[in-house]
Amino acid sequence: MQLDVGINTVTNARVLDVETATVSEPTTVTINGERVSEVGDHNVSAGSQSFDAEGRIVSPGLIDAHVHVLAATANLGNLGDQSPYYLGAQAARLMGDMLSRGFTTVRDAGGADYGLSAAAQENLFPAPRLFFGGKALSQTGGHADMRGPGTHVMDTHMCCPNIGIVCDGADAVRKAARENLRTGADHVKIMLSGGVASPTDRVDSTQFSDEEIRAAVEEASAANRYVLGHAYTARSVNRGLELGVRSIEHGNLIDQRSVQLLLEKSAFLVPTLVTYERLKQDGAQFGLPEASQAKIDDVLYAGLDALKLATEHNVKIAYGSDLLGGMQPHQSQEFAIRAKVQTSQQVLRSATTTAAELLMRKGELGVVAPGAFADLLILNANPLDDVTALGDPGNAIHSVIKGGRLLR
Known part of the structure; x- marks a missing residue:
């Protein structure tokens, strides 16, 4: 290829x-x-x-607004122990496969850096255009803290290929955001709630204080960039939107207030429904830890209802897949899932014009x-x-x- x-x-x-x-x-x-x-x-x-x-x-x-090009395995906790050269080679393979599926632009939601983006831009290997944010920001015990409950030592080096970095307090969040933005990041990602792939947090937890979230939003805004927030529950989604987060990732458990805020703030929702179906079926086979497998049902069945609610109120919705490891070949199956509650035109908009607006490239993509x-x-x-x-x-x-x- x-x-x-x-x-x-x-x-x-x-x-x-x-x-x-x-x-x-x-x-x-x-x-x-x-x-x-x-x-x-x-x-x-x-x-x-x-x-x-x-x-x-x-x-x-097509545009996929939520991928992880470094996620060669579903065991995200192991990424930091891998050679960055090995993961870079894996990313080249994964990105080439995305391009062959028609995704000419992707937005990485944690892990990819300026080097991969530059390599894609220079056509060093077949790949989509890559919008990157560097490492996602997480509190201690948050969604990007991949330590098990018995592990106390943490590698905080920015050069290691972890999907995120742990930072506590507004000053630490501000510095981490600035480090990512210094490298030319297109966005800053923060973890607003717990998630499936992390070992020690609850899906229904809220993460980061108001001051910490504001610090990330302020730094992104100062650089003419924006914050995307990983969040499942209405409580975490609404809090993030009220504090200036522009893009909500997942949002499986949103409510009417979430919809109202998404509209008021002209914010975006990026559902990632295919990943829960594949994690349920294939997660164990491709390295998803047992503790994470137990959390899939918390979000699996609510996502379609959330998409239907947002669609009925004309929320800006972008296409996302969020697949990990050997499940990434199922990237295009998100189309069929969304078609259960959306028209073909609505689904296509999510992967073209709406996603381009999210990336701040309206008219170019x-x-x-x-x-x-x-x-x-x-x-x-x-x-x-x-x-x-x-x-x-x-x-x-x-x-x-x-x-x-x-x-x-």
Whole structure:
């Protein structure tokens, strides 16, 4: 698999507009470097590298707003003991697989650093565009504190490939956020509640004090970035939103107040429903510790109801998968799960235009339009008719183009 020579034109393309739910008559998409320069019929210049879509649907590349590219195993506590070179090689493999599934942009929610982002940008290996935040911030005993109850020593070196870093007190949170932002991080992630993969916290716990959360929000805002918050319960979600968190990850147990705050704050919800189904079925096989397996049911069955509630009130919802280890090949199955309560257009928006707005790249990602990155999927069928078809990317996707370069 490689990103081949650049494409200058895509001809006979029926361009999909997700926002208007329309498909054009066969036309030409002209590409200049990494970006689309024109959409419309015109003569193809001699000697240009042209790709004939043969009347197929041409859609914007997909965006997954919650991945973990370093999570080569579901046992996140072991990541810090691995060689960063080994995990970097694993990340290259995992990211290449994401690109082949049509995800031309991904947002890492804990672990990835500037090096991986730069490597993807420079096309050192086939990979989506990577928006990174560095290490997620966790309190002692929080969702990114991977020590078991009998372990007291903690490695706090920023260079080790842990998914997060433990910091207590507003000053420590502020410094950790600044360290991530210093490297060019696109966002700061904090743990607002307990979670499944951590060994010692409860899913229904709240984490960090108000002052600590405010410190992270202030630092991100000062750098013109934003905070995403891991949270399950309404109590933790609402508290984070009230204190300025812009993106809520998971949110399986939200309530009416959560919806009201999401709308008032113009914030985003990033459900990750497929990961709970796969953790239930495959978690033990792929290294999820027994203590974490016992917590899956706390969130598994509520997620679809939360998605339905948010959809009914027009909350901004972005696509996320959050899969770990050997479960990552199921990334595209999130489409079928969401289609149980959302229309095909609503699901597609979550993986294109809404996700692009979340990443603060509206008009550059998630659309096929002049000025946007030439991240394109050549599809065998119209996903507006049945978005679940994208759950089988091998059959749904004919070709992938990222930044004007064809993936082979």
